């Protein structure tokens with residue numbers, strides 16, 4: 001585990017393998033830079049970067065054996081205390097490398113899990129991280145025990161069914177961890193149930209849900225703060241936000257929405273984490289609109305946006321209407337700004353530039369044709385008032401020459417009272 005900031009910082013050598021067979025798990029200069037930012041976030045310090053090009057990984061040592069010796073020399077020279085791989089290592093590769101290099105070896109997944117463990121604050125967040133950690137740990141634990149067995153040579157040689165001490169211990173550990181996993185799953189199930197109830201309540205009140213999604217550090221929390229005046233911490237480090245925070249936002253005269261900030265995405269997000277954060281990310285599935293925040297000041301923004309798109313599909317949220325929000329436009333030259341389109345807008349969540357237009361877009365995208373109108377109802381049509389009380393939100397009623405009513409009406413109601421309203425403006429036609 002990496003120490004916190006105020007303690008001595010781990011000196012870390014970063015190692016990556018670039019190989020076509022690894023496909024998305026392959027390391028590039030950009031992914032190594034990002035790994036370095038992750039190390040920084042975790043409170044460590046990058047002491048060197050080694051990137052190897054190789055047609056295929058070595059099954060035992062992942063990078064080539066010669067490269068292992070080179071890394072070992074590097075570790076000694078800079079006095080590194082840890083080596084972190086940008087790729088995913090198998091449990092046995094991790095073990096072999098730890099032995100050969102003589103310092104702790106982590107892979108990208110392990111590092112991200114570590115950061116999540118440092119950041120998780122709420123009970124739910126901690127449960128989710130714990131679940132991911134146990135799921136990550138289980139195969140590694142098994143590898144560790146079978147390794148000890150081989151060294152000790154005390155087991156595995158007897159007749160089938162006879163258990164050596166290593167195996168017994170392994171089985172005990174495995175059972176304990178599986179029991180833990182079951183317990184955490186049950187607790188998270190309860191969280192999910194509570195969320196479902198809250199969701200039903202919102203649906204009954206017909207408050208649409210807008211979820212802010214995007215790559216880590218894109219500016220999601222800053223946008224929620226800008227929109228709602230919330231005070232969610234927004235820091236220039238990866239995975240600052242782990243919990244979903246929701247706030248009410250008045251979008252226009254006729255519309256309130258709930259806006260939710262969500263955990264950031266990253267390339268090679270450990271699948272254990274995706275699974276563990278399902279309860280949080282489930283919110284996405286039920287959102288009425290997604291705001292995909294993209295940091296255009298990052299040279300990698302296109303790749304980052306693709307990663308997010310993929311995860312949105314994986315989470316079954318790709319059918320939900322979406323607005324692409326190009327953020328941090330204050331940091332790029334005006335000429336570089338992305339073109340405006342029906343579902344695209346440029347903003348600066350920090351300065352507030354472009355946010356009004358974003359609000360208009362949200363309003364239109366979610367608009368189901370609801371309008372606030374003044375109705376002048378002749379007294380002989382008084383029975384329509386009952387219908388209004390049932391089907392619309394009546395805000396005021398005055399009895400003068402006619403019955404004067406102000407009400408927020410869904411389209412169905414507007415159709416029935418159209419003859420008695422003057423100020424009903426039909427929905428704008430300039431989209432879809």
Ligand SMILES: Nc1nc2c(ncn2[C@@H]2O[C@H](COP(=O)(O)OP(=O)(O)OP(=O)(O)O)[C@@H](O)[C@H]2O)c(=O)[nH]1
Nearest residue numbers: 216217218219220221222234239240241264349350
């Ligand atoms: N210049 C500039 N900086 C911004 C803007 N929006 C956000 N930032 C900065 O970008 C950094 C990350 O912002 P956050 O809002 O924490 O990003 P996030 O997407 O919530 O990040 P995670 O929660 O870590 O996934 C912070 O330092 C913000 O101040 C912007 O429009 N312009």
Ligand SMILES: [Mg+2]
Nearest residue numbers: 220221240241
């Ligand atoms: Mg955030």
